[in-house]
Amino acid sequence: MQKIIGAIAIALLVCACSSIDCPIQNTVYTTYKIYNKADTVDTLRDTLTVYSKRVEGTDSVFINNDIKVTNFSLPISYMADADTLVFEFKNVNSIILKDTVTVSKTNTPHFESVDCSPSYFHNLTGVKYTKNKIDSIVIKNTTVSYDASKEHFHIYIKSDN
Amino acid sequence: MTHLKNISTYISKAIISILLLLLCTTVSAQYQYRKKTVVVEKDTIPFFRGIAISTDLVGPLMLSASDYGQYECALKVNLKDKYFPTVELGYGKANHNDGTNINYKTQAPYFRIGCDFNILKNKHAPNRMFVGLRYAYTSYKYDVSKADFKDPAWGWNVNYNISNVSCSYHWIEAVIGVDSKIVGPLHLGWTVRYKHRIACNEGDYGNSWYVPGFGISSNTRLGGTFNVIIDI
Numbered sequence: 001m002q003k004i005i006g007a008i009a010i011a012l013l014v015c016a017c018s019s020i021d022c023p024i025q026n027t028v029y030t031t032y033k034i035y036n037k038a039d040t041v042d043t044l045r046d047t048l049t050v051y052s053k054r055v056e057g058t059d060s061v062f063i064n065n066d067i068k069v070t071n072f073s074l075p076i077s078y079m080a081d082a083d084t085l086v087f088e089f090k091n092v093n094s095i096i097l098k099d100t101v102t103v104s105k106t107n108t109p110h111f112e113s114v115d116c117s118p119s120y121f122h123n124l125t126g127v128k129y130t131k132n133k134i135d136s137i138v139i140k141n142t143t144v145s146y147d148a149s150k151e152h153f154h155i156y157i158k159s160d161n
Numbered sequence: 162m163t164h165l166k167n168i169s170t171y172i173s174k175a176i177i178s179i180l181l182l183l184l185c186t187t188v189s190a191q192y193q194y195r196k197k198t199v200v201v202e203k204d205t206i207p208f209f210r211g212i213a214i215s216t217d218l219v220g221p222l223m224l225s226a227s228d229y230g231q232y233e234c235a236l237k238v239n240l241k242d243k244y245f246p247t248v249e250l251g252y253g254k255a256n257h258n259d260g261t262n263i264n265y266k267t268q269a270p271y272f273r274i275g276c277d278f279n280i281l282k283n284k285h286a287p288n289r290m291f292v293g294l295r296y297a298y299t300s301y302k303y304d305v306s307k308a309d310f311k312d313p314a315w316g317w318n319v320n321y322n323i324s325n326v327s328c329s330y331h332w333i334e335a336v337i338g339v340d341s342k343i344v345g346p347l348h349l350g351w352t353v354r355y356k357h358r359i360a361c362n363e364g365d366y367g368n369s370w371y372v373p374g375f376g377i378s379s380n381t382r383l384g385g386t387f388n389v390i391i392d393i
Contacts, residue, residue: 062314108365120319
């Protein structure tokens with residue numbers, strides 16, 4: 001009897017310690033995968049910088065001089081109906097071409113626990129873009145959540161040739 | 162020679178007779194002993210032994226000292242001091258507002274239904290130790306809110322409010338506990354409970370946090386009660 005009571009007391013003490021159950025992957029990003037015209041994965045040959053205008057008028061740089069990558073991730077706003085991003089491509093001859101990409105979406109608040117940061121999940125509804133360097137952008141997965149493994153956009157970039 | 166043979170035969174017969182007599186006596190004694198044991202173990206306690214009501218003191222204490230807790234009472238039927246069919250009704254509440262400044266509110270009733278089994282050898286002793294099982298269910302709504310904050314990338318104000326999210330939770334509990342007679346109809350007792358979620362609907366916005374009667378939402382949870390029990 002005493003042994004049982006002792007075991008129960010130890011179990012209660014151990015379980016009295018609280019734990020925080022926030023997911024390890026707790027950022028909500030969109031993922032862009034680079035493809036060529038043959039619809040195979042391509043590598044970024046130009047240097048890419050992506051930025052957007054903050055509410056106070058300054059630039060918020062999300063990617064700075066990225067090159068030789070096959071994919072990249074960009075943040076998505078919590079509550080705006082559409083995010084406007086500037087893609088700046090600089091080739092080996094230092095010629096800069098800019099494209100403006102506008103991603104439309106719906107926003108749903110997401111709750112994990114009181115111990116975790118608040119977040120929003122999104123449903124992508126459309127994408128518009130200029131075509132100076134970008135050939136096309138196709139939405140592949142409309143749901144944007146903590147799942148970083150999903151490819152949300154396939155981006156096709158024009159070659160210099 | 163013939164005379165000697167006769168004597169030897171008589172002795173052999175006498176020994177065999179004595180052995181047989183002893184064997185019969187032993188068997189008869191064992192049989193009588195068994196008969197006596199059966200008579201002693203016969204249980205004349207009636208099937209229905211009464212009803213007890215109880216209330217938990219841990220839940221209100223949690224409610225006064227932390228962000229969540231519950232009020233709970235139970236009705237227990239005593240069948241032969243061995244089986245105790247039980248119904249537990251409660252009302253769970255949570256109002257959390259600290260840490261990341263996320264405010265979580267919920268309040269809802271819950272119920273459990275199950276049976277305890279007295280595992281002591283002497284079932285009719287004033288003290289009992291029991292194990293039991295429960296099925297539990299609650300249907301609740303929660304609200305989550307947070308003061309406006311800045312979107313880190315764009316700098317816009319973000320409003321974070323989720324209201325009236327409908328949820329339901331089914332779980333089972335394995336119970337172990339004791340119950341001691343203090344004076345007259347008054348008993349005190351405690352239980353330790355292993356809770357295991359079997360099904361849930363936590364709405365369209367992710368997870369709920371506190372579940373009335375279950376505690377913090379997860380697959381499994383340990384809990385306990387300290388009960389004041391009155392025999393009716």
